[in-house]
Amino acid sequence: MVKIYPNMTTTTIRNKVHKYIDEADSKILEVVYQLLEVYRQGNSSLMTAEQQKEILKRSALYKAGKIKGYSITEARKHVKQKLTV
Numbered sequence: 095m096v097k098i099y100p101n102m103t104t105t106t107i108r109n110k111v112h113k114y115i116d117e118a119d120s121k122i123l124e125v126v127y128q129l130l131e132v133y134r135q136g137n138s139s140l141m142t143a144e145q146q147k148e149i150l151k152r153s154a155l156y157k158a159g160k161i162k163g164y165s166i167t168e169a170r171k172h173v174k175q176k177l178t179v
Contacts, residue, residue: 099107115126132140141149155161164172 102110115123118126128140152161156163
């Protein structure tokens with residue numbers, strides 16, 4: 095595992111995380127909790143099984159030429175057009 099903060103000890107990181115959690119609002123606490131649950135359960139994905147199934151279904155439809163995909167540039171342009179109307 096690559097350490098993101100190689101100059102910080104585990105104790106320092108733990109203390110900083112405790113401080114952040116003590117000061118966090120409910121939304122941040124929910125995100126941290128979900129992240130820890132995913133890690134604890136050994137699940138490498140943040141998506142539910144249903145969401146993963148939907149991604150696989152859409153991917154198969156795209157590969158079969160039954161639905162169109164968009165580049166990130168096209169998607170941004172489309173969203174901007176929708177937001178300015």
